[in-house]
Amino acid sequence: MLSDQLSPGGHIYIHGSCVTVGCIPLRDEQIEEVYLIASAAKASGQDHIPVHIFPVDFNNRKSLTYLYKTTEQDPVLQRFEVGLKEAYDYFNQTKELPLIGITGKGEYSIMN
Incomplete structure (x- = not known):
């Protein structure tokens, strides 16, 4: 965005x-x-x-249900949500902050 x-x-x-x-x-x-x-x-x-602030705990089913309902009508937010989850998962797996870049389309992307 x-x-x-x-x-x-x-x-x-x-x-x-x-x-x-x-x-x-x-x-x-x-x-x-x-x-x-x-x-x-x-x-x-x-x-x-x-x-780093995330809209929900991506490991919490109730939080995910809320997020999916909130973004179900908006494909742009759905793509943004996928990128947030990737960053969230990266940090939880590596315990290191991901390097985040911005694509030519204005979307965030993990660079490492």
Whole structure:
């Protein structure tokens, strides 16, 4: 899915209090855990801390049923969903982040 090339975005804020205005809200307990992990990474010298977010747990049948119902009428979202699952599976199998590229059609693709 191609974004606006002049203003592609790129920043998604993650915060506590479980409220959102275009962000990803977490409960305070979960944001504390994210903060501790990020703080430890930063203290170890890591300047860039990637966050990979998936719409569902692809190993959970109930979540998959929800996702399939949500995307059943949209072939573009279905293709996007397949790519997300590939990245999810890659990470779960290798415990390494996949290298993601963008094809000429604007679709995400695993490069490694």
